[in-house]
Amino acid sequence: MSNLLTSRQAEELHKSLIAYLLSTGHTNSAQVLRQDLNLAENDFDATTAKKYEGLLExxxxxxxxxxKKIMDLETRSQQLQSELDNATPSSLAARKNHDPTTWLPRAPARHTLQSHRSPITSVAFHPLFxxxxSGSEDCTIKIWDYELGELERTLKSHTKSVLDVDFGGPRGNTLLASxxxxxxxxxxxxAEEYKNIRTLPGHDHSVxxxxxIPSGAAGAPLSGNLLASASRDKTIRIWDVTTGYCLRTLRGHGDWVRSLAPTIDGRWLLSTSSDQTSRMWDLSQPDNNAQKQTFLVHEHVVECCAFAPASAYSHLATLAGLKKPPPASSSNEFLATGGRDKLIKISSANGVCIKTLTGHDNWIRSLVFHPGGKYLLSCSDDKTIRCWDLAQEGKCxxxxxxxxxxxxCLRWAPSLFKEPAEANGTATNGTSSEAKEQIRCLIACGSVDLNVRVFSA
Structure with a gap:
C-alpha cells in the first residue's frame, strides 16, 4: 500500500476509514484502528471526523x-470501430467488390430517419462529413449522422415550410443554405454548431x-461564394454569401420557378417552372443576355432538373445520334427534366429532346445522374425510385x-476527391480529376410519410 499511496494519501485514507466507522456506529472498530495507527485523540477530534465523514463513500x-463510464466508452468505441470497418459505403464497396460506377440502390433502406412532424421537402449531404x-414542412431542418442513423440536431429559425436545403460555399468553409x-x-x-449566420431577404414570394454555384464560374471573381435561389415570384436571384448581397436577378419565367441545377464548373444554371418550361442561363453573361435556351418539352409543370455529368456523354451521344461524344470540358451538353406530366425528358443543349422516359405513375419530383454516368435516377409521387440505364437507351x-x-426528394452524396480541385478548373475538365474521384454509393430520399431513407452499398 505504501508503494501505491503517498504518505499524505495514506493518512487521508486512514482518517476516512475511522470517520466512516464512527459514522456507521462501529465505535470499537474505529478505536482499535486508531490505536493500530497510533493516532492520538487530539489528531482526530470531532471536527476532523466530520471533515472526513463522507469522503470514503x-x-x-x-x-x-x-x-461504468469506461465500460460505456469501450462499448461505444467497439460499435464505432465496427461501423467504420463494416458499414461505410466506400469500405463496403471495396470489401464486397462493388463497382461504384454501376452501383444502384435497392430496398430496404439502410436507415429510416424519423423525427420530422410534417412532410420532407428536401435533403442534402455534407461534402465531407x-x-x-433534411428540410420539412414542419419549419425545421434536421441534421443527421447517416452512418449511425442518428439525429444530431434540429435547426429552428424559419417560420414557414422549409422548401430546400443545400451544402456548399467558399472553399474550405462549407455552409448550409435553406x-x-x-x-x-x-x-x-x-463549423459553429450550425449557427444561423445570415438571413437573405429579397424575394417577394416563397423561395x-x-x-x-460551384467554384470556377466564368467571369465570376467571387466564384465559390455564390448562391442561386428560385422563387414563386418568377425570378432567380444570385447572392454573394460572404456579404449577403443580391448580385443579380434573372427574369424570364412566366410563373413559379420550381428548381435549379448549376453545372459543375458553375458557368451554367438550369431552372424549371410552373410555366411548363425549363431555361438555361449563362452566368458569365450580363443579365439581359444570360438566358441562352428555353426547353419546351413538357406539357405540365416542370418540377425538377439535372445536368448530365461528362461521364454520361458517351451514352447520351448515342441517344442523340452523334458520331462521337462532346468534349468532357463542356459542362452543359445534356440535361434531364421531370414534371407533372409523369415524364422524364432528356434534352441536348440546343433544346432538342433526345429521349422520353416513361414508367412513373405520378409526378416526377427529383432527378439525379449517377456519378458514373451510366444511369439516371428519379423519384416520384408514385412512391418509387426508378433507375434508367442510359447505355440501354434509357431502359428502366x-x-x-x-x-x-x-x-x-432525392440526393446522391457528392463524390470525394483524393486531392482538392485546383482553382484553375483542372478538376472539372474531366481528365485530371476523374482518376481521383471516389464515387460514394450513398443516396437519400425524403417522403411525405415524414421519413428520410438512406440507401447505401
Missing part, C-alpha cells in the same frame, strides 16, 4: 461511476430552391419501393 461511488440535412415559404434564405455554419432497370407516401 464519495471516492467509492465516483470509482464505480468512472468504471457523414452529415445529412429557403422557405417565409420568403427568406438562411445560411448556417456547420422554392437554393443551390450553391430497377424500381425501388422507396416510401409509404409520395417520394418528394
Amino acid at each position: 464519495k471516492k467509492w461511488t465516483s470509482v464505480v461511476r468512472l468504471q 457523414s452529415s445529412l440535412a 429557403c422557405s415559404s417565409d420568403l427568406t434564405i438562411k445560411l448556417w455554419d456547420p 422554392s430552391s437554393v443551390r450553391f 432497370v430497377r424500381v425501388v419501393e422507396a416510401a409509404d407516401h409520395f417520394a418528394s
